[in-house]
Amino acid sequence: xxxxxxxxxxxxxxxxxxxxxxxxxxxxxxxxxxxxxxxxxxxxxxxxxxxxxxxxxxxxxxxxxxxxxxxxxxxxxxxxxxxxxxxxxxxxxxxxxxxxxxxxxxxxxxxxxxxxxxxxxxxxxxxxxxxxxxxxxxxxxxxxxxxxxxxxxxxxxxxxxxxxxxxxxxxxxxxxxxxxxxxxxxxxxxxxxxxxxxxxxxxxxxxxxxxx
Amino acid sequence: xxxxxxxxxxxxxxxxxxxxxxxxxxxxxxxxxxxxxxxxxxxxxxxxxxxxxxxxxxxxxxxxxxxxxxxxxxxxxxxxxxxxxxxxxxxxxxxxxxxxxxxxxxxxxxxxxxxxxxxxxxxxxxxxxxxxxxxxxxxxxxxxxxxxxxxxxxxxxxxxxxxxxxxxxxxxxxxxxxxxxxxxxxxxxxxxxxxxxxxxxxxxxxxxxxxx
Numbered sequence: 037x038x039x040x041x042x043x044x045x046x047x048x049x050x051x052x053x054x055x056x057x058x059x060x061x062x063x064x065x066x067x068x069x070x071x072x073x074x075x076x077x078x079x080x081x082x083x084x085x086x087x088x089x090x091x092x093x094x095x096x097x098x099x100x101x102x103x104x105x106x107x108x109x110x111x112x113x114x115x116x117x118x119x120x121x122x123x124x125x126x127x128x129x130x131x132x133x134x135x136x137x138x139x140x141x142x143x144x145x146x147x148x149x150x151x152x153x154x155x156x157x158x159x160x161x162x163x164x165x166x167x168x169x170x171x172x173x174x175x176x177x178x179x180x181x182x183x184x185x186x187x188x189x190x191x192x193x194x195x196x197x198x199x200x201x202x203x204x205x206x207x208x209x210x211x212x213x214x215x216x217x218x219x220x221x222x223x224x225x226x227x228x229x230x231x232x233x234x235x236x237x238x239x240x241x242x243x244x245x246x247x248x
Numbered sequence: 249x250x251x252x253x254x255x256x257x258x259x260x261x262x263x264x265x266x267x268x269x270x271x272x273x274x275x276x277x278x279x280x281x282x283x284x285x286x287x288x289x290x291x292x293x294x295x296x297x298x299x300x301x302x303x304x305x306x307x308x309x310x311x312x313x314x315x316x317x318x319x320x321x322x323x324x325x326x327x328x329x330x331x332x333x334x335x336x337x338x339x340x341x342x343x344x345x346x347x348x349x350x351x352x353x354x355x356x357x358x359x360x361x362x363x364x365x366x367x368x369x370x371x372x373x374x375x376x377x378x379x380x381x382x383x384x385x386x387x388x389x390x391x392x393x394x395x396x397x398x399x400x401x402x403x404x405x406x407x408x409x410x411x412x413x414x415x416x417x418x419x420x421x422x423x424x425x426x427x428x429x430x431x432x433x434x435x436x437x438x439x440x441x442x443x444x445x446x447x448x449x450x451x452x453x454x455x456x457x458x459x460x
Contacts, residue, residue, distance in 0.1 A: 133404060134343035140404040147403055178395055179418050185402050186394035191359055192345060192352040206391050206419075206427035213421035215414075 038090070040066045041073055045087040050123035054135045059083065081138035088129060088142035098154045104161035105208045108180040111154065112200030115181055119188040120195040130189055151177055167211055172218035179216070180207035250302070252278045253285060257299040262335035266347045271295065293350035300341060300354035310366045316373035317420045320392040323366065324412030327393055331400040332407040342401055363389055379423055384430035391428070392419035 044065040048057050057080050063070035077083045099110035118126040133140040151174050158173035183203040187193050210216070256277040260269050269292050275282035289295045311322035330338040345352040363386050370385035395415040399405050422428070 130402065131346035134346060144403045144405065175414065175418075178398060179391075179415070182394040182398035183390055186390060186397050190342065190397050190401060191356045193356065202387065202427075203391070206387075206422040209425035209427045210418040210422035213425050215418035215421045 046125040081136035084139035085142035108204035172216040293348035296351035297354035320416035
């Protein structure tokens with residue numbers, strides 16, 4: 037039942053936008069009784085949040101190409117492809133995160149959990165001798181992905197085929213030059229701070245219209 | 249008259265959100281007759297676009313601290329501050345860019361024009377001998393700013409005081425290691441391509457609800 041309901045969220049969101057995504061529309065499309073949908077998900081924010089949680093509940097693993105630069109490039113290709121699809125559920129979810137504080141929280145959780153899974157990319161690079169530990173894996177991976185997001189999400193620019201490789205290469209060069217050094221894992225510091233911050237509330241208000 | 253009208257856009261946007269930003273509300277707040285506002289700006293998309301154009305029509309220059317890393321860090325501080333304000337007009341404009349294709353185009357124009365003004369930061373670094381030319385200045389600066397945007401715009405995370413300096417340092421290390429090499433200016437290639445792309449239409453559809 038949950039699957040049926042959540043499967044209706046993405047298509048409705050990309051087809052009709054946030055304003056067309058209503059509990060009633062989700063109920064109608066999924067064939068689940070509207071009272072049930074209201075009881076379990078309450079509102080559109082609840083539906084979006086649970087759809088993002090469900091999307092994160094998969095067995096996705098980052099690419100394993102044999103080199104750090106290859107892995108980061110393949111990861112950036114995945115990001116750019118997800119943002120370039122017409123229609124793009126990823127972009128629609130990002131847009132929705134400005135309308136619902138609940139969706140914003142779930143989007144953040146989803147992204148951070150994806151970045152957690154990417155730590156293995158950096159661990160493998162260290163094991164191969166490509167990088168000298170300690171390296172702040174999350175910061176390195178975010179450094180690689182963020183120009184791709186910047187291009188599509190902030191600039192609304194058409195996909196740039198060269199960007200995934202360029203951004204991956206820049207992150208690798210920065211890492212090799214010592215940009216993402218960190219205290220060893222398990223020690224206090226940034227890592228623990230990041231985790232605490234990830235649990236904190238995202239800011240609401242400016243730019244967000246948590247009307248749901 | 250234009251100034252009076254456009255000055256009303258930002259405050260209404262942050263106070264009431266995109267849905268509360270109407271031509272009538274802008275007319276009322278600015279004291280300009282609504283027929284005049286409709287005639288000149290047509291709709292909310294037109295008002296947002298012109299407000300962004302007006303915001304770009306200033307004498308802003310990137311920081312000049314005496315070093316490439318210092319300049320990029322100060323620039324990142326400015327970006328993070330603009331995104332951290334409560335309320336943040338910058339964040340509200342980014343949110344609005346998902347609602348109006350016209351606002352998205354103007355946001356992109358605004359950002360690209362800011363990045364053009366930042367080329368001097370890289371020129372100064374080259375003149376000081378900090379970097380070996382040729383360097384793709386825009387790519388270097390975007391590499392520095394994009395983790396800051398990623399943090400606030402994608403993750404909706406609270407400002408991270410360490411991030412501006414970390415992102416600036418990573419971009420400088422990558423640049424020194426040769427990440428943003430380019431053909432010399434004036435030659436064909438990426439630079440010309442970027443400019444052509446900046447004039448192209450931003451994608452609409454997925455994630456955007458250009459209802460205005």
